[in-house]
Amino acid sequence: MEGKDPLNVIVTGVGGQGNVLIAQLIGRAMVRAGYHVTIGETYGASQRGGAVMSHLRISLDAQYGPLIPEGGAHVILGLEPLETLRVLAQYGNPEVTVIANSRPVHPLAVTTGAAEYPGREQIIRTLKQLSSRAWLLDATDIALGLGAGILANIVMLGALVGSGALPVGLEAFEPELRESLPAGKLDLNLKAFRKGIHEVSAAGEPV
Amino acid sequence: MASIATYAPGSDQLLMGNEAIARGALEAGVGFASAYPGTPSSEIIGSLAEAAKEAGIYAEWSVNEKVALEAAAAASFAGVRAIVAMKQNGINVASDFLMTLNLTGTNAGLVVVASDDPSAHSSTNEQDSRPIAKWADLPLLEPATFQEAKDMTRWAFEVSEELKTVCLVRGVTRVSHARGDVRLGEPMPPGQAGRFAPTSPIQFASLPAPLKHNLMHQKLAKAKELFESSRFNWYTGPEKPDLLVVTSGSGWFYSLEAVKALGREDSVGILKVGTTWPLPEKLVLGRLAQTEKVLVVEEVDAFLENNLKELVGGNLSSVGPLTFYGKGSEHLPAYGELNPDLVVQALASVLGIEKPARPSEYVEKAQALTGLVTHARVVGFCAGCPHRATFWSVKNALKLDGRGGFVTGDIGCYTMALGPAGYFQLKTVQAMGSGTGLASGFGKLGAMGFKQPVVAVCGDSTFFHAAIPALINGVYNRSNFTMLILDNSATAMTGFQPHPGTGTNAMGEPTAAVDIEALCRALGVRVEVTDPFDLKGTTEKLLGLMADEGGVRVLISRRKCALVRARQEKAAYRMRVDSERCLGESCGCNRLCTRVFQCPGLAWDSASGAARIDEVVCSGCGVCADICPASAIIREVA
Amino acid sequence: MSPGIEIKGSQALQDEVRARRLCTLCGACSGMCPYHVPYQGRMVTLDDCNLAQGRCYAFCPRTPVDLNLLSQTVFGTPYPASELGTAKEVLMARAAADALRSRAQYGGTVSALVAFALRTGLIDTAVLTTSDEGALPTGRAVRDEAGVLACAGSNFVASPTLETFNREAAGDAQRIGVVATPCQTLALAKMRASPLENRNNIDKLKLVVGLFCTWALKYRDFADFLGERVPLDQIVKVDIPPPPANVFEVYTDSTPVTIPLDQVRAFIRPTCNACIDMTAEFADVSVGAAEGVAGWNTLIVRSEAGAKLVEAARAGGALEVEPLPDANLAHLKEAALLKKKRGLSNIVEASGSKDDLLYLEASREALRALLSGV
Secondary structure (H helix, E strand, C coil): CCCCCCEEEEEEECCCHHHHHHHHHHHHHHHHCCCCCEEEEECHHHCCCCCCEEEEEEHHHHHHHCCCCCCCEEEEEECCCHHHHHHHHHHCCCCCEEEEECCCCCCCCHHHHCCCCCCCCHHHHHHHCCCEEEEEEHHHHHHHCCHHHHHHHHHHHHHHHHHCCCCCHHHHHHHHHHHCCCCCHHHHHHHHHHHHHHHHHCCCCCC | CCCCCCCCCCCCCEEHHHHHHHHHHHHCCCCCCEEECCCCCHHHHHHHHCCCHCCCCCCEECCHHHHHHHHHHHHHHHHCCCCEEEEEHHHHHHHHHHHHHHCCCCCEEEEEEEEEEEHHCCCCCCCCCCCCHHHHHCECCCCCCHHHHHHHHHHHHHHHHCHHHHHHHEEEEHHHEEEEEEECCCCCCCCCCCCCCCCCCCCCCCHHHHHHHHHHHHHHHHHHHHHHCCCCCEECCCCCCCCCEEECCCCCHHHHHHHHHHHCCCEEEEEECCCCCCCCHHHHHHCCCCCEEEECCCCCCCCCHHHHHHHHHHHHHHHHCEECCCCCCCCCCCCCCCCCCHHHHHHHHHHHCCCCCCCHHHHHHHHHHHCCCCCCCCCCCCCCCCHHHHHHHHHHHHHHCCCEEEECCCCCCHHHHHHHCCCCCEEECCCHHHHHHHHHCCHHHHHHHHCCCCCEEEHHCCCHHHHHHHHHHHCCCCCEEEEEEECCCCECCCCEEECCCCCEEECCCCCCCCHHHHHHHCCCEEEEECCCHHHHHHHHHHHHHEEEEEEEEEEECCCCCHHHHHCCCCEEEEEEEEECCCCCCCCCCCCCCHHHHCCCCCEEECCCCCCCCCCCCCCCCCCCCCCCCCCEEEEECC | CCCCCCCCCCHHHHHHCCCCCCCCCCCCCCCCCCCCCECEEEEEECCCCCCCCCHHHHHHCCCCHHHHHHHEEEEEECCCCCCCCCEEEEECCCCCHHHHHHHHCCHHHHHHHHHHHHHCCCCCCEEEEEEECCCCEEEEEEEHHHHHHHHHCCCCCCCCCCCCCCHHCCCCCCCCCEEHHHHHHHHHHHHHHHHCCCCCHHHEEEEEEEEEEEEEEEECCCCCCCCCCCCCHHHEEEEECCCCCCCEEEECCCCCCCHHHHHHHHCEEEHHHHHCCCCCCCCCCEEEEECCCCCEEEEEECCCHHHHHHHHHHHHEEEEECCCCCCHHHHHHHHHHHHHHHHHHHHHHHHCCCCCCHHHHHHHHHHHCCCCCC
């Protein structure tokens, strides 16, 4: 963990993307590995279009509070680009690692024509300027390629593990996935996970 | 899949605070659990209900918190340990019974969990539940960690049984809804129901009140003794700190991290209070005597702070000069939720030092790069929500009626109609059932020249919780208003819990469904039923009901919640926009569907100058096809 | 429109017309979009349309009007210095057929002309006004004589009939005739002269038959008032006999009910006070009562199209035409001039200044010829 204790991880996205599930998978895997974990969630009425943000505090020594102080994130895992930018602005710092999914979920302000969604170039530029390492992954496309868009969050989880930001690897997650998924789905999810790892190692750093 | 009932004793599990509370109850051998759903408390009885069969216990969603508490009290009287959970508003609803139960006393342990929602993320008020402990002379515990959530709940049953009174446990969002690793203990099987066998004529009565009042005080004094040696109160820091932080609940983590962030472990001490009421006076006075400055860190009101001041006021000679900081001195806000930054700021300010700041260059860069683009996501009704359709019709009907009619609101997903999601139709929002109560009052002002039609909206779960007495009040007192019941077959906002109208109970068993329409008809009022997706029909029915000024009228707008429906059936329609026919921004439409109707399934494509369906979000309800003036939205049976 | 007139949008319509109680309920702003809807005698705006320019504002007879421009557009001549507006002839007329006359308010001239126009194919659709259920009038599109007969008769309550015209223009009808009150003829003229790209299919308008009008009543309050005296669903016909009667007659299947006209005047739409057009000046022909001559109408022939229709109807045996007695003509001019003077005086009172003629400000030049002191 390179001396970061507690390790502060933020998983962010829009309600319905599986944000909470991912945060819990990470939490349970880390607890299984012997760490203290606290997860704090902020819902913007998640199922009704709002943003969801999970703060994870991971520590070997002690249990920490459920909210990360401003500017205190070490890793940001963004399932949605706009939410990633928002979290980066509030919790980022020059040393932060960011892994973001490229697929937008348009807020009402954009779908009703009142505002414009930032373009891919602008997003990449912003990520680059506000972090020390950043990836923008087409996780949703990868997931759709595997047959289900909802797997994007598992792809992103794989990417997180592949980046080395967590002190554990895929082995720590297998028992969790096995326990929490219906039997038939395990292989597909592991495939998605591995694709995520691959994306990060193969792609290097696109931004 | 493992549940709170089956997790192995001795294992470490990542639990939500509410799950930890539930597990604590199981480890105490709870047999009866009751609640009305309310954020952030719902998962307590929710997880007990899920585990009920395995754990061999009984769990119910009660109609409201007062009945929930009464039902649980019955279990306690009969010798079964019981737990009741509610949000802060639930304490208000239950308070009438609580303020007699405290005098009555209990038999088997009875624990009441109050989960507060600081900043009202999901509430219509911001309220600190703790003062009820002082008001009702009841012991109150505040868990600060997830481990404590479990352990304190288990202990609360012991406290309750030793004192023969209710033991309150107070949580907040950041404990109840956050998750942390918890080491589990051994669940105890629930006791068998004993008998209801009063040992005296007044054992289970609150009378005679003065006598019982005195006895109640004696119980409280006993609690104070108990709490002096509780392991849930502890101190960390130097013997004679420059500053003593006194904290409870979620304040504990924030305080600990703040002291660390400022590097003041050697000069700042932290007294964590777990038994918030009655205060363990000797312990507290002992710590206060070691310092001259106190900073109190707690959620919502200055309850702990003022109680400390009161304690000090009665013991001035033994503590010496003391300055208090906290909400009273405005170092911490007296409203809104705490967060780590607020506490660091307060601590730094009291210590007279600079709070470590974020690198300013980074902050400026971040603001410049993201300031314009990050519009807060507005919450609104889901695609396909029947409420959107209902409020569209309400908006139009009120405008057409033209007499300045308005809607009195209530609590549920439809509360969002206060804002743009529901076209700003709700004009009042307070407590459960209040919309109908207010309407009952407005409806009597006609004799004083009041001419505006009043429509009270109320969800199906809210109807059973509190609106029925208000409806009967309107009928009995011949008030003039329309009650619009939004029946979407769910208690949706809090997580789709079943209720008396849905035909299933908390433990998933089929049960009799109470028929709202029949109940209203039995009151002898004019009742009509409409499908909210029939915009024209609903508007016409509403207009007709508003024009009929003969007492209370009821319109039931009935259609399943979109999310519930999505779990049960596939979409009814496949939707698309014919972009050739779409009038877009031109005179004759000006983007009615995306700009005004604003269903998230409809998106404006400025490149093509036409609306389009967002297939990922669209739920296929078909309603938008009926509002398009150009018939450009095509609806095909799926 | 002339350079002085700015075409705005729905919000301005609300502020400048509806908020000032100038709405005539002609219906010209409705039937084109989801936002403006006439309902029970009021024009209701259901939602905010934030377009900067809209047909609703352009067509409204109470937003700024350039009478000269309209006159050039409709007649090809400047706005005249005349009490009765542009007129080729002023005649007396009545329907030749008994069937039409028996259903008519006075001489049945309007019904005869419209029925003739439909029969001979000059128009395929006539937009008329009728009453349903009590006194609420609505526009109705008819395509045959039976339809015309069903709408015969006056009712003195404002009807948003141009909503029906707008719908018909957007639909399959190709040649439309409208029987219109003065404010409605003004709106139709504004449609013809509108500079907006969306022409609202106005070229389908082939015939405008104007009705003389002194004022129109507000439906809701008047209906309540009337309903207290006569069951609304029993009303067969209403009439205001000529002075000096000063009464409002209501005919049912039993005895007629007579109401003092002054009581009815309390329900006049405020905007009628700001009107200067008694004889529907922008129509092809205009029709009213012939005072003192029971069973006949006064008929003003204004345009080429109007003259052609009247001649064809006469020659075709649908219409009887006689010269109008001089006394009638003189009296008509007097009444029309009085309405103009009163209207302008009320406008100045409402605006608070002689230099602000509200919606007629851009027509100051045009009005000056007839009305000195403007």
